[in-house]
Amino acid sequence: MNIQPVDFSGVYAANALQNLRNTAPLVHCLTNDVVQSFTANVLLAVGASPAMVVDPTEAAQFATIADALLVNVGTLTLPHADAIRAAVQAANRAGKPWVLDPVAVGGLTLRTEFCLELIKLRPAAIRGNASEILALSGMSASGRGVDSGDNALSALPAARLLAKQTGAIVAVTGDVDYVTEGERCLAVSGGDALMTRVVGTGCALSAVVAAFVALPGDRLENVAAACRVMSCAGELACQQTRGPGSFIPAFLDNLYLLDQEALA
Ligand SMILES: Nc1ncnc2c1ncn2[C@@H]1O[C@H](COP(=O)(O)OP(=O)(O)OP(=O)(O)O)[C@@H](O)[C@H]1O
Numbered sequence: 290m291n292i293q294p295v296d297f298s299g300v301y302a303a304n305a306l307q308n309l310r311n312t313a314p315l316v317h318c319l320t321n322d323v324v325q326s327f328t329a330n331v332l333l334a335v336g337a338s339p340a341m342v343v344d345p346t347e348a349a350q351f352a353t354i355a356d357a358l359l360v361n362v363g364t365l366t367l368p369h370a371d372a373i374r375a376a377v378q379a380a381n382r383a384g385k386p387w388v389l390d391p392v393a394v395g396g397l398t399l400r401t402e403f404c405l406e407l408i409k410l411r412p413a414a415i416r417g418n419a420s421e422i423l424a425l426s427g428m429s430a431s432g433r434g435v436d437s438g439d440n441a442l443s444a445l446p447a448a449r450l451l452a453k454q455t456g457a458i459v460a461v462t463g464d465v466d467y468v469t470e471g472e473r474c475l476a477v478s479g480g481d482a483l484m485t486r487v488v489g490t491g492c493a494l495s496a497v498v499a500a501f502v503a504l505p506g507d508r509l510e511n512v513a514a515a516c517r518v519m520s521c522a523g524e525l526a527c528q529q530t531r532g533p534g535s536f537i538p539a540f541l542d543n544l545y546l547l548d549q550e551a552l553a
């Protein structure tokens with residue numbers, strides 16, 4: 290029997306963020322070509338340390354040094370897949386957590402088969418929009434390219450199934466983010482629809498999830514904390530801006546300035 294989603298505590302998120310700022314986890318990002326710079330800036334603003342090391346040999350070496358690895362298949366190519374395989378295997382051997390962002394999985398064969406291969410390699414967390422989580426779990430989805438055509442709550446059963454199948458914490462994001470380990474589920478509200486009008490907020494969230502899974506403590510709550518930090522900064526930024534152009538700098542400022550009071 291599945292336990293109903295529970296509203297996530299802002300107090301835990303505030304403590305986890307403080308812990309992250311104190312330790313500045315080194316996050317190895319194998320992400321897509323569209324969001325490299327935005328992802329690095331989001332990690333820096335939050336208080337983590339990004340590095341994009343992409344050559345297969347170097348990626349395997351660096352995965353053992355970094356505190357966590359992000360794998361994002363947004364602009365997957367065959368050489369990139371080789372680097373991801375090498376890095377994931379090295380991270381697993383070194384006991385470092387890694388996170389999968391299954392961008393646009395479903396309709397496209399290369400990335401879908403590759404992600405199905407990757408989820409057998411014990412990701413610590415999987416973060417995707419509703420259509421991606423539905424498709425990755427084998428259920429039918431209405432994604433349109435990288436954008437979701439499904440509602441996050443409708444993908445919660447798929448997220449639970451995927452978590453049970455893989456042992457990963459699964460975060461399915463949208464108007465509300467749901468974070469589950471199969472049975473237990475945390476609901477993270479906040480954010481703003483404007484966040485979907487800027488490229489890479491989800492991709493950057495997956496990088497922040499990687500930073501938070503490097504922290505000690507309850508992994509389910511750490512992933513929810515990452516979601517809360519992004520939703521909270523996004524919501525504040527939207528209150529201060531009129532559209533996508535000014536959202537980006539306001540979002541980075543709010544991530545950097547985020548305090549206990551805002552998160553709670
Ligand atoms: N309708 C909404 N209302 C509030 N927040 C939202 C809404 N839709 C998305 N978000 C927030 O936007 C962020 C990105 O989530 P989303 O599900 O859009 O990821 P995504 O589709 O993978 O994005 P991308 O591929 O562009 O990086 C999350 O923090 C999420 O909570």
Ligand SMILES: Cc1ncsc1CCO
Pocket residue numbers: 321323324363364392435488489492
């Ligand atoms: C727009 C886009 N195309 C491939 S990856 C990406 C970034 C958002 O997921």
Ligand SMILES: [Mg+2]
Pocket residue numbers: 392393417418435491492
């Ligand atoms: Mg995405």
